[in-house]
Amino acid sequence: MTVGRGRTLLLLALLVALASLPLWAPRFWIYIGTQALIFAIFAMSLDLLLGYAGLASFGHAAFYGVGAYACGLLALRHVDALIPLLLIGALASAAVAVPIGALSLRATGIYFLMLTLAFAQILWGLAVNWTSLTRGTDGLIGVPRPALPGAGALGFTLNERGPFFILCLAVAVLVFLLLEALTRSPFGRTLEGIRENERRMRALGFPTFRYRLAVFVVGGAIAGLAGSLAAMSNGFATPDLLYWTVSGLVLVAVVVGGSRSLVGPVLGAFLVLIAQLGLSTFVDRWELVLGALFIAFVLFLPRGLVGLVRRA
Amino acid sequence: MDVLNLAHGSFYMIGAYTAYSVVLATHSFWLALLIAPLLLALVGGLLELVFFRRLYRHGHLAQVLLTFGFTLVFVDLIRSGYGPTTRSIAPPPSLGGAVHFLGATFSSYSLFVLGVAVVVGALLLAAWRRLRVGAVLRAGVADKEMAGLLGIDLARVFTLTFAFGAGLAGLAGVIAAPEFAIFPAMDASVLILALVVVVLGGLGSIEGAIVGAAVIGLGYVIGTTLFPQVALVLIFGLMAAVLVVRPTGLFGRR
Amino acid sequence: MADQLERYLKSKLSDGVDRRDFLKLGLTATGMAAVAACGGNPTSGSSGSSGPTGPEFKVGAVLPESGVYAELGKSITNGMQMYFDSVANQAGNRKITMVSADEQTALASAVAATKKVVEQDSVDMVAGYVSSPNAAGNRDYLDGQKMPTLIANAGVNSLSRAAKSPFIYRTSFSNWQPSHPMGTYVAEKLGKKKIQLVYAKYGAGLESVAAFKETFTAAGGTIVGPDVATPFPNNGDQTPFVQAINTGEIDGIYCFMSGTDAVSFLKKAAELGTLKKVDLVSGSGFFVEQDVLAAITDAAPLGALTGLHWALTLDTKENQDFVSKYSKKFAGRQADVFAVQGFDTARVIVDALNAVKGKTDDKLNFMKAISHVAFQSPRGDFKFDPNTNNVVQTIYIRKVVHNSKLGWTNQVIDHYPGVADPGK
Numbered sequence: 001m002t003v004g005r006g007r008t009l010l011l012l013a014l015l016v017a018l019a020s021l022p023l024w025a026p027r028f029w030i031y032i033g034t035q036a037l038i039f040a041i042f043a044m045s046l047d048l049l050l051g052y053a054g055l056a057s058f059g060h061a062a063f064y065g066v067g068a069y070a071c072g073l074l075a076l077r078h079v080d081a082l083i084p085l086l087l088i089g090a091l092a093s094a095a096v097a098v099p100i101g102a103l104s105l106r107a108t109g110i111y112f113l114m115l116t117l118a119f120a121q122i123l124w125g126l127a128v129n130w131t132s133l134t135r136g137t138d139g140l141i142g143v144p145r146p147a148l149p150g151a152g153a154l155g156f157t158l159n160e161r162g163p164f165f166i167l168c169l170a171v172a173v174l175v176f177l178l179l180e181a182l183t184r185s186p187f188g189r190t191l192e193g194i195r196e197n198e199r200r201m202r203a204l205g206f207p208t209f210r211y212r213l214a215v216f217v218v219g220g221a222i223a224g225l226a227g228s229l230a231a232m233s234n235g236f237a238t239p240d241l242l243y244w245t246v247s248g249l250v251l252v253a254v255v256v257g258g259s260r261s262l263v264g265p266v267l268g269a270f271l272v273l274i275a276q277l278g279l280s281t282f283v284d285r286w287e288l289v290l291g292a293l294f295i296a297f298v299l300f301l302p303r304g305l306v307g308l309v310r311r312a
Numbered sequence: 313m314d315v316l317n318l319a320h321g322s323f324y325m326i327g328a329y330t331a332y333s334v335v336l337a338t339h340s341f342w343l344a345l346l347i348a349p350l351l352l353a354l355v356g357g358l359l360e361l362v363f364f365r366r367l368y369r370h371g372h373l374a375q376v377l378l379t380f381g382f383t384l385v386f387v388d389l390i391r392s393g394y395g396p397t398t399r400s401i402a403p404p405p406s407l408g409g410a411v412h413f414l415g416a417t418f419s420s421y422s423l424f425v426l427g428v429a430v431v432v433g434a435l436l437l438a439a440w441r442r443l444r445v446g447a448v449l450r451a452g453v454a455d456k457e458m459a460g461l462l463g464i465d466l467a468r469v470f471t472l473t474f475a476f477g478a479g480l481a482g483l484a485g486v487i488a489a490p491e492f493a494i495f496p497a498m499d500a501s502v503l504i505l506a507l508v509v510v511v512l513g514g515l516g517s518i519e520g521a522i523v524g525a526a527v528i529g530l531g532y533v534i535g536t537t538l539f540p541q542v543a544l545v546l547i548f549g550l551m552a553a554v555l556v557v558r559p560t561g562l563f564g565r566r
Numbered sequence: 567m568a569d570q571l572e573r574y575l576k577s578k579l580s581d582g583v584d585r586r587d588f589l590k591l592g593l594t595a596t597g598m599a600a601v602a603a604c605g606g607n608p609t610s611g612s613s614g615s616s617g618p619t620g621p622e623f624k625v626g627a628v629l630p631e632s633g634v635y636a637e638l639g640k641s642i643t644n645g646m647q648m649y650f651d652s653v654a655n656q657a658g659n660r661k662i663t664m665v666s667a668d669e670q671t672a673l674a675s676a677v678a679a680t681k682k683v684v685e686q687d688s689v690d691m692v693a694g695y696v697s698s699p700n701a702a703g704n705r706d707y708l709d710g711q712k713m714p715t716l717i718a719n720a721g722v723n724s725l726s727r728a729a730k731s732p733f734i735y736r737t738s739f740s741n742w743q744p745s746h747p748m749g750t751y752v753a754e755k756l757g758k759k760k761i762q763l764v765y766a767k768y769g770a771g772l773e774s775v776a777a778f779k780e781t782f783t784a785a786g787g788t789i790v791g792p793d794v795a796t797p798f799p800n801n802g803d804q805t806p807f808v809q810a811i812n813t814g815e816i817d818g819i820y821c822f823m824s825g826t827d828a829v830s831f832l833k834k835a836a837e838l839g840t841l842k843k844v845d846l847v848s849g850s851g852f853f854v855e856q857d858v859l860a861a862i863t864d865a866a867p868l869g870a871l872t873g874l875h876w877a878l879t880l881d882t883k884e885n886q887d888f889v890s891k892y893s894k895k896f897a898g899r900q901a902d903v904f905a906v907q908g909f910d911t912a913r914v915i916v917d918a919l920n921a922v923k924g925k926t927d928d929k930l931n932f933m934k935a936i937s938h939v940a941f942q943s944p945r946g947d948f949k950f951d952p953n954t955n956n957v958v959q960t961i962y963i964r965k966v967v968h969n970s971k972l973g974w975t976n977q978v979i980d981h982y983p984g985v986a987d988p989g990k
Contacts, residue, residue, distance in 0.1 A: 028685040032678070056373065103552065107559035110316065110372065114511040115555050117504075118548035125545030137768045137798065138699050138722075139673065142706055236703050240672035244504065248318075248380060255377045277678040285392070286668070287632055291384030298378040299363070302370055388632075396636030398826045400833060400861045410839050419837035422805065492801070493829040493861065497634050501801035536806040544797065 011263060018169055022162035030161045036273040037168040038229045041175050043253045043265035045222035050251075051260030052183050053215045054195035055105075058113040058247050059120030062100070063093040063220040065127065065242030067227025072140040072237035073133070082146040082158070086171070086228050093224025094217050096123070101216035105209060117244055127239040139238030143231050158232075168229055172266075175222055179262055182218070191215055249276070256297050258304025267305045314453065314516070315364060315474070316372045318379035321503030322386035323352050323478045327485020328494045329390055332399050341404040341490070348486045349479040356478020360471045368470075383499060391496045403490040425487055432480070433522045440518040449473060453516045505547070512551045514564025523562055527554075620924045623660040625915060626667065626683025628694035628704075629718070633671035634799065634826065635696045637857060638904045642694065642718050644896050645908025649916065651895075657916040658924030665689055669700055676700035677707070684713060690926055691715065693911050698722035698741075698769050705729055712929050714936065718911045719904060723773050726954035727989035733929065735936055735955045737911045737948075739875055740987040741773035744850045747961045747982040748820065748873040749781030755980070756871075758817040758846050762790045764807075765822040768798040774822040774850045782820075790816045800827050804834040811840055818846025821853050828858045836865035848872060851976070854966050856902045859974040866974045870966040875957075876903045876945040877964045877976045888944040906944050910957075914939045947983065954989040961985045 021033050042064050049055040067089030074088050104115040127134045134140065145158045148167075156163045182188055194201045194208045202208050231237045240246070249272060257268025275293065279286045301307055327348045334344035359382070367374050402408065403421040411418050440446040451459040452466050460466050484502075492498070509528050513520025531550045535543035554562060627646065629639035646664065655662045665687045667679035676695070683689045691714040695701035701720035708715045709731040717725060717734060721741040725734065752758050761782065765771035779789055794810045808831065811819060819841075823831055832854075835841045847867045851874020852858075859866050878889060878901065888909065892901040918935040919926070926932045940949035946960040960983045964976035 026686065028681055031681050031685075035674075035678070050373075103556045107555050110515060111511060111555055111559055111561065111564075113372075114507060115552055118508070118552040118555075121504075121548045122545050122552070125542050125548075129542055129545075138702060141699075141703050234674060234677060235706065236673055238673050238699060238703070240674065243672075245500075248376075251373075252377055252380055255373050259373070277675065282682075285388055287384045288388040291381040291386075291388065294377050294381030294384070295363070298367065298370075298374050298381070302374060391632070391636065396632075396640060398637065398829050398857065398861050400829055400865075402864060403837070408837065410837060417809070417838055419805070419834065421837060490833075491803075493826045493833075495634070495826050496636070498801070532802060533806060536802070537810075542797075543802065 007261075007263060014263075014266070015173070019166070022165050027161055030165050032274060032277055034161070034165045034168050034233055035230075035277060036270045037165070037172050038226050038233060039250070039253065039273045040266040040269035041168075041172050041229070042223055042226035043250050043257070043269040044172075044175055044179055044262055045219045045226065046250050047254050047259050047262055047265040048179055048183070048215060048222070049219040050254055051262075051265075052188060052195070053191045053212060055212065055216065055219075056109075056113050056251075057104075057116040057216075057219075058244070058251065059100075059104075059116030059118070060219075060223055060250055061242050061244065061246035062116075062120035062123045063097060063223035064227040064230065064246065064250075065237070065239075066096050066123065067093045067224030068231040068237040068241050069127065069134060069140065069227075070224070071228035071231040072143040075143045075146065075231070076140060080144065080147045082148055082167075085146050085232065086225060089224040089226075089228025089231070090221040091224070093227065094221035097217045097220025098213070101213045101220070105212050105216065117247065120242060120247055121244060124239055124242040124244075127242055134237075134239070137239060139236055139240075140231075141236045143235045143237065145232050145235070164233065168233070171225065171229060175225070176262060176266075179222075183262075187211070187214075252294065256294065256304055258306030261304075261306045264304045264306035271305070315368070316375045316379070317364075317477075318376060318503060319359075319382035319386065320379075320477070320481050320506060321499030321501075322383050323356060323481035324485040324488070324502050325390060325496070325499040326355070326386065327352055327482030328489040328498065329394060329399075329485075330482065331486040331489040332394075332401055332494055335401045335489075341401070341486075344489075345483070345486050349483040352482025352485075353475040353479030356481075357471055357475030359478075360474035364474065365467070365471075383503075387496050387499065394496075396496060399494040400492075401489050401494070421490055425491060428487055429525075432483070433525075436518050437522065445469075450516075508547060508551050512554050512561055514561030517561075517563040520561055520563030527562075618656045618659045618661045618924075620659040620661075623657070623662050623691075623919060623924070623926070624687060624689040625662060625664050626680075626687060626689035626692045626694075627664050628667055628669050628676065628679045628683060628692060630669040630671065630696050631666070632668055635669070635671060637825070638696045638719060639669065639694075641902050641904035642696070642908035642911070644892070644899070645905035645910075646693070646718075646912040647908075648892060648895055648905075649909045649912035653916050657919035658922060660919060660924040662915070662919075669694060669696060671697065673700055673703040677704060680704045680707060684711060691915065693915070694718050695720045701725060702729060705731060705734065709733055714926070714929060714932055716911050716914060716936075718907050721773070722769055723987065723989070726951075726956035726987040730955050730989065732933060732955070735914075735933075735950060737914055737957055738907045739959070740954075740956050740989075741770050742777040742987050743959070743985050744852075744873045744875060744961055745774040745777040745820075745822070746781055747985060748848060748850070748871075748963070749778045749783075749787070750785055751871075751873070751963055751980065751982075752778075752818075752820065752846065752848055753782050753785035753787040756846065759787045760790050760815065760817045761787060761846075761848075762794065762812055762816045762819050763821075764794040764811065764819050764849075765796070766798040766800065766824075766827050767795040770824075771795075771798065771822045775820065778820050778850075794819075796823070796827065796831070798827065800830070804831045805838070807831065808835045808838055808840050811835075811844070813840060813843040816844060818844045818848060821847070821849035823849075824852035824855070825857065828853050829861045832858065832862050832867060833865045835867070836862070841867050841870075846871065850874065851877075851903070851962075851964060854976065856900055856975065859966070859976075860900065863974060866966055866968075868966055868968065871979075872964055872966075872976065873961050873982075874903060874964060874976075875959045875961055876906050877962050877978045878902075878972060879969070879975055879977050880944070880946070880962065881978070882942075882944070882946065884942050885944040901944075903945075910943045910945070910948055913941060913943070917941065946981075951986045954987045956987045956989070958984055958986040 046060050070092035071085050071089045100119045158164045253268035253272040254265045258264030275290050330348040331344040407421045407424050411420050509524040513524025535546040630636050667682050669676045693716040695717050696719045698720040715734045717736040719738045723740050726740045763775045765775045796807050841847050847870040849872045851872040889901045917939040921935040937950050951958045960981050962978045963980035965979050967977045969975050
């Protein structure tokens with residue numbers, strides 16, 4: 001019970017700190033904060049797979065990238081409505097996740113990890129080579145941000161950094177609540193059962209494969225949603241977004257934060273992204289620092305940032 | 313050993329850079345071929361003793377994080393030591409030319425690489441199947457506890473195996489140095505390919521790794537000839553196809 | 567020395583020194599660097615009452631310090647540093663400070679680096695960008711901020727054409743430039759009419775061979791297919807690509823590759839003896855620029871002809887001066903074309919600052935001053951084209967030779983002056 005209350009308090013503190021960010025933070029840090037929030041949504045979607053369903057995907061960037069391209073392509077065709085642009089990323093990624101999941105989930109453990117990696121790399125190759133659609137290595141650039149109905153009357157647009165940050169925060173909170181509800185629902189409990197002992201769950205009559213596929217598709221859809229936001233935020237969608245290093249980075253974020261907690265990956269995403277984008281612009285030897293940080297984490301905080309909070 | 317080591321590509325990279333340094337200092341490729349694997353075995357053994365040993369219990373994710381950290385550290389160290397410049401070494405003079413047979417042209421060095429690969433593969437396979445150390449390892453992979461009960465000092469075996477694996481990666485780095493360019497990001501591409509090979513072949517199986525390498529190698533060459541742009545994509549497609557049909561690789565245990 | 571100070575500064579910054587301290591440090595450090603550049607010792611020259619009195623002028627250098635392009639970033643930074651030092655880090659009564667941020671490889675990082683220097687460091691202008699997607703991807707932001715910007719490498723044609731901005735000028739080249747004269751040269755002057763194209767398939771490769779093809783076919787040449795297009799970057803074996811060169815049916819090849827790709831390709835080609843079987847090896851100069859030649863040494867394609875806006879051996883006073891001073895300043899490091907681009911970028915900044923007497927508040931006026939900058943660069947005549955905001959320059963036809971003093975290098979054998987990108 002105390003753990004639960006500590007978690008709620010931590011979450012509220014985090015939310016207040018974040019919501020007020022546009023008021024006090026320098027513009028650059030609002031930008032980094034926006035990127036971190038988007039990455040946090042992405043990381044939560046992976047935690048759903050990794051922490052709750054025990055599916056270590058090493059190709060999660062595929063869904064992030066597909067979402068970004070879907071949103072970018074639609075926005076460049078003069079669609080400027082927010083909701084469709086957000087949903088198209090989620091839908092496109094979900095559509096891609098169905099076949100990838102159906103094939104990858106036949107394997108487990110490292111084999112599953114490598115299969116997801118393989119499919120992500122195939123999609124990356126598609127993004128690089130299908131130049132008529134994706135413009136190859138240059139990527140889609142100049143993706144405009146959508147309009148927010150009624151915002152004009154209130155005197156702001158999503159092109160400004162503060163409002164866009166709040167939008168990302170709102171989406172992140174919604175995703176968090178959704179995942180929280182999902183993991184506590186009978187569906188979530190069944191997933192945990194499958195993670196712990198699939199054979200037994202199957203014997204009890206659960207269609208385990210369908211459960212795992214369903215959660216894989218939901219995870220993909222949320223990653224696609226994050227991809228949509230990324231395309232709007234940055235104004236581009238490039239093949240880099242689907243590259244395996246991005247899959248690695250988000251996996252690291254989840255592990256650093258502490259999986260199976262949803263909060264952990266959020267913290268991990270902030271840490272990793274601020275380190276990667278923030279640190280690298282300030283510190284010369286940022287790769288060394290980041291690497292040493294990860295090593296230290298494994299050795300001293302094996303349960304991630306969340307473990308630190310829980311212990312305190 | 314059931315360790316997922318993303319820093320294995322770094323061992324390869326360090327092997328190549330060691331070769332570069334040794335060749336620059338002594339002009340002897342053969343000396344590099346001796347020194348680099350020994351150096352890397354030492355590095356690998358130390359890393360196992362200090363870091364990996366604590367992590368076998370924690371599963372693959374902790375290993376991913378730890379070894380990802382090491383790749384970052386190693387690439388930064390290499391870059392600050394050697395600079396970001398692309399380097400290369402020439403093949404040893406005796407292997408610098410080309411050979412013609414069966415109406416095709418091959419570079420002698422490529423044939424040498426092929427020869428080394430066959431010899432190393434055969435030795436590994438023989439050791440794996442016939443020698444005591446192979447039996448011990450197979451026992452360790454199959455069932456750690458049982459092997460421990462049988463009085464096998466698994467900790468030592470694992471350290472030595474890890475060191476040996478790192479040494480082999482170093483050897484590969486030396487062999488690759490005259491064939492490809494040497495640069496600080498060279499670890500990433502080879503790591504992914506190595507993982508693909510091992511997984512396609514099936515984990516914990518030397519036979520699998522050898523067959524996997526052959527399949528991927530052939531697939532890559534045929535791929536580059538037919539569809540040069542998407543050869544790498546084809547490799548992943550190949551692996552995906554195999555795993556979909558046999559979810560534990562060609563030679564993996566069910 | 568300046569290098570060390572720069573590093574010291576950064577380490578201080580990362581230790582959490584606050585902004586004011588940083589600026590103070592910056593002033594003393596650049597002051598000392600200036601003294602060093604003048605060759606004096608710190609005790610004799612630095613009492614300088616003649617230092618600039620205007621506000622500091624900060625240049626945000628967005629260049630790769632990590633990743634595959636780190637080498638190019640280093641050369642460009644060195645070149646800029648060298649020119650700034652040569653004018654004691656001041657112009658138009660303002661102290662010039664470089665603030666750097668790591669461009670890395672991916673666009674997301676380059677965007678973050680750009681925003682960091684613009685918003686956190688409040689730089690007065692931005693210079694850099696090695697990779698074309700990164701330059702193109704930051705274009706709208708820089709344009710929107712009305713941020714005076716000099717592109718110091720990225721060659722994507724569109725920045726001189728559809729995507730040009732009144733605030734973005736390019737001191738390096740457009741991909742079109744080095745290759746366009748080569749088509750004429752190969753077909754007309756050399757009379758080689760059957761050429762196969764070999765290139766790394768990405769923006770720069772495609773735009774370069776397209777420019778070659780344009781003039782080559784117009785002068786009666788025939789492109790013999792199929793093109794040899796390698797993936798980019800190609801970390802795999804180059805053998806199948808080398809063997810795809812159709813040596814029996816062509817007079818030669820025209821090639822665009824650079825850096826690591828060029829190194830592994832040329833080595834494999836040398837081992838297989840492929841390039842010896844064709845009459846002509848030609849290409850864009852990056853294929854055999856000094857960085858590549860230094861790596862492959864004796865695998866270099868002797869006699870290969872390439873087009874580029876500079877050559878190490880270019881026999882002008884400005885160039886020989888630059889080459890020897892560069893090597894002295896940076897511990898024996900050989901100058902390369904990227905260092906020249908950095909050097910010229912810094913010179914454009916300094917000349918423009920002097921022209922407006924340090925008054926840069928009127929951005930358009932400052933950009934106008936930039937557009938009027940013209941000088942004798944190590945690469946020859948340097949000026950901007952008012953139609954494209956891109957540099958107008960001489961393209962040299964160079965031949966790969968082995969020089970007893972310099973080792974493997976490119977010797978200039980012909981040139982096309984005043985090559986300007988055809989953008990409108």
